[in-house]
Amino acid sequence: MNRIKTYIRTVEQYIKKDVHNPLSAMTNLTYILLGWLAMSTNVVMGLLLICVGIASTGFHWTRKRCWHWFDIVMIYYMLATVATWLLFGNWGIPLGVIIGGGLHYMFVWLDEHGSSRRSHETIATLGIVCITIYTLQNTLYDGLVVLMWFTLALATGGIASYFQPDEDGKWYDVFHSAWHIFSGIGIYYLIV
Numbered sequence: 274m275n276r277i278k279t280y281i282r283t284v285e286q287y288i289k290k291d292v293h294n295p296l297s298a299m300t301n302l303t304y305i306l307l308g309w310l311a312m313s314t315n316v317v318m319g320l321l322l323i324c325v326g327i328a329s330t331g332f333h334w335t336r337k338r339c340w341h342w343f344d345i346v347m348i349y350y351m352l353a354t355v356a357t358w359l360l361f362g363n364w365g366i367p368l369g370v371i372i373g374g375g376l377h378y379m380f381v382w383l384d385e386h387g388s389s390r391r392s393h394e395t396i397a398t399l400g401i402v403c404i405t406i407y408t409l410q411n412t413l414y415d416g417l418v419v420l421m422w423f424t425l426a427l428a429t430g431g432i433a434s435y436f437q438p439d440e441d442g443k444w445y446d447v448f449h450s451a452w453h454i455f456s457g458i459g460i461y462y463l464i465v
Contacts, residue, residue: 296450297333301326303457313465318358318464319368321351322457329453342381345392349376352399355463359406397427400459407463415462422459426452 294299304326312319328347331340353376354369361368376399380392400423408416433448 292334293336294333294446294449296446297453300450300453301330301333303454304460306327306406307457307461311461312464315358315363318355321347321354322460325351326457333449345380345396346373346377348396349373349380349399351460352396352403355460356399356403356406359403359463361411367375374378399415403463419459419462422462426455426459429455 274324308319308322308326311322325347332344350370350373353373354366354388357365357369376395404419404423407419429448429451433445436444
């Protein structure tokens with residue numbers, strides 16, 4: 274029993290010392306798990322969701338700029354590809370990758386000119402486009418279910434930013450980790 278307690282203490286010390294947002298890093302497993310499940314329906318969409326999970330985990334684990342870029346860019350690719358896939362089926366996937374690439378370069382340019390906060394507005398817009406297309410193609414009830422998950426994600430993300438706009442700290446981590454779970458479920462609903 275003492276070995277287990279020692280092991281747990283060692284892991285806790287490592288996490289406190291080396292992981293910047295431990296809850297947010299761990300809840301990115303939601304994207305990875307749901308991406309793996311989504312691969313039974315659409316391999317490309319499932320892989321994109323897994324890449325979002327890996328990128329976001331890297332960012333919340335290390336808080337390094339390269340991981341932050343990878344995280345934001347993968348969200349652009351994911352949402353742009355979901356929107357075009359919903360519109361055009363599998364033929365829309367290459368178009369979504371092209372649009373995601375354009376958004377990627379826009380983000381890099383904005384980030385280099387000190388306006389990376391615009392990424393939140395771009396992500397929100399892409400989310401609204403995806404939800405609108407999904408709702409128009411399905412029943413209102415289905416659209417409202419997806420909207421509910423994204424609304425929960427936006428609410429918890431907003432609370433996280435309110436408490437700690439610098440995107441660090443305990444309360445940010447708690448609420449932002451809920452964002453990962455809710456947005457992951459919302460994206461999963463869109464692609465399966």
